[in-house]
Amino acid sequence: MAASRSWFEESPSPKSLEEVPTFESKPLEDSELSEPNEEQLPSRRVHILGLGSIGTLVAHSLKCLPNPPPITLMIHRAEQYEAFKRGGRAISLITKRHEINDQQTGYDVDLFEGSSEDGTSRWRFIPDRLYNEPQTNPIEPAEETQSGELNIYTLIVAVKGPTTVSALRSVKHRVNAKTTICFMQNGLGQIDEINREVFTDPETRPTYMLGIVSHGAYMSQPCTVIHAGYGTVALGICRDRDRYPLAPKGPVRHLWELSEDERRKHHPTDKELFANISSRYLLRTLTRSPVLACAVFPYLDLLQLQLEKLASNCLLNPLTALLDVPNGAMLNNDELLPVQRLLLAEISLVIRGLPELEGIPNVRHRFSAKRLEQLALAVTERTAQNSSSMREDIRHGKQPEIDYINGYIVKRGEQQGIKCALNFMLMQLIKGKNSLRKGAKLPYGTTRVSSESDPHHPDSVTITDESTPSRGSVG
Template sequence: MEAKAGPTNVEGEFGAEAEVQDSGQNDSFETEGLQRSLSAIDRQYAAQPEQPRRIHILGTGSIGKLVAHSLRGIANPPPITLVFHRYRLLEAWEQSKKQITIQDDDFKVPRGGYDVELMSEVRRQHGVELENGQPSVYDFPDEVQPHEAAKILEQQRKENAATQHQELGAGGQAPLSPPQDGKKRRPGRGDYAMSNEPIHNLIVTTKAAFTIPALSAVKHRLSSNSTVCFLQNGMGIIDDVNKQLFPKEADRPNYVQGIITHGVNVPPAAAERDPFFAVHAGHGTIALGLLPRSGIKQTTITGRKDSDSRDVKTEFFPPSARYLLRTLTRTPVLCAVGFTPTELLQQQLEKLAVNSILNPLTSLLDARNGALLHNFALTRTMRLLLAETSLVIRTLPELQGIPNINTRFSAERLETLVISVAHKTRDNVSSMLADVRAGRRTEIEYINGYIVRRGEEVGIKCVVNYGIMQTVVGKCMITQREAQDAVPMETGLNP
């Protein structure tokens, strides 16, 4: 009996991902009328032309290591490039076995085959990106405040771009600007690992607060044909990316939003021995959704009564986005599932509501998640926060017209979700508490801060969320100052 021909595997930088079926399957997609009759899922998994397979991962924290490790474990894995933000990480990689190790229970699985890059240095001060040779905001005279100097430098940068970087005349320079020294950037030790090659598929796993600086270093390598997948906590990140990095819609890459529930951590002792080690403590899922280029609007939901997933146009799934979604969803460890943008938004808001309680309260109390249970004084605080959050979410214009919204996002149901998550993770230390203890910047601006901003847009003053947010920021500043004032001590010295 003749063996049946199996899937065709395509190796190398280009080509469709694994399990590309034979050309006979493509016949069902030749006519436009038949293609429209198929569901969005059928069109998503239709064969597509050659697509660059390399995936860049920006952010080598716990989630970044898990995603990179999982992608290299599938059949016909895609080429993976780890983008380091510090030379010390690159140096540690070169001196290591060049492997990422993930521990699951008592099993440690090392996996290699990665390429690495070092992102270029980008100076950002007071929200302004400074070019090479441009002075710092602190080089101005004392009477000019740093934020005012940033505005002057930003205006100069725009003028230079408008005149194609030609030198200004003798009297064209702003009078308060310090003289340009004309120094060029000196060669760095990690220049050999830098690249300017285009990035077609990018997964961002950095902390939300560091997304803008991280993407600033690679934005010139992204185009409208690229796809960026955000696997981060919080909401409102993409709005800031569009405002600061891609103000023109035609130049923006395609965005895939992800909600990850996997529990991954790096023990401090293990991080010192091996910075490419992580523990997969809790198995979860990843909810993925391709966002419309113009964003989710009310007309997208209520524009037509019979609108559903079948009305999604084929152009809605660009080739790079299709490839990235296919690759992530065929990775068993990640358990990734695709959703429509509207359903993904609702899941994001549910997770945001839970994080807006657990993260800030545990950070302020310096306690594990289970400490919030069976404490009526904390329950009162929780209910004040959830009352604001519930009202804001139920008033959002992009959710109007969706049935059962008032029930799904009622304060009572959100409280049930918070208690359930707190009970399941009662022994865990929240990521925000870990950041506060270490004196790092938290994601509070993209959690409770997002609720405050959206509340202002719909005319609701979220004073409780604002107060909690500012208190967390203040506690983090206290920790930072204590760390700066600490005197380093060396132990084990001979008398």
């Protein structure tokens, strides 16, 4: 039986499969891989920004590939780089099921050195090599710049939502229209902010890819990630609404009734969205990893998968963070069930009215409150022993991603004239709790938040009511 082939794969012209040139076998600038007018891949190097659990998992998984691409870890803090050096410049992955510890080395580093007076950020490239030995990952000509920094052509972003804009501002001068950025983050709405505040010109804007990660992973120490649960990564291109706006309102027209320019503008194919060669290269590189288990989806399918995950996160993340309980506490709780159903009713109403989904069959059923409840229940049961990322962010004093989860529903609801009161309230409660955990100044001396830790519960805080004198005390 002939093997099926995808549109993003090269057409094999040689007679045998062994002779088929690939990105993996050798760099694309070799003469035998090129045709007279064929676009050249500038570099095989993959940059990774954000070394939390997902960024570290991806960095380790790509290094395990046969003939892996050069990988540069982008590190913002000097102390994090020192920890990386103390660990032998290695990234460790521990499989929780079998307690197997695998180390990978050979990573280059970009170390952030601050910003100049004109706001331009400065990165120092630190190659992987021992003493006077040659670099592990030689620099290709297209990567070099006069400043000594390297151009970025493929970038995986795995930072938290609230830090995405500032993180990408720091690399803006190293990114251009040939670049592809793959976002592996929770929530939605970050790309709208990036287009508004960082890459404002659609003509020079990089191509965006999205990765929806369902792996269970957490950091046990710097540069060591625990792979607690196997999952998948759903990958796809992100449609740039400035370049490819939605079709204007009006009578429905068949594609064959449109001019080619109209069709390309309002109804681009996924092959056209993947026109950037760095996008195809990054896609092929990620899908090579058996650990990541990546699958490629058309843009609209990927968007619907994102929205399904978002709906579940809108319940699990804020409720477990407010109550400070693991995910499984949401199961079989008759008091919380009405709250979850009311939230899902709001979420369902907003999602079903999104203009991006207009004309897609079965949207009303797929995003009905009843089906979203079934999906959320399945996620809760599967992750019952886990602690949600928002709960962990608040417990460790990090800014929660609530603006990109429930906040996204609130914003998209307002665009449709829907007031999402429950999601807004939940968003403000999370922000309020985060302020309390950080010791925010409270009026009238009614409460005091103490950061003194209980030796038996190191993540706890003490809240004391000082508004009423204790019995026997003076006024």
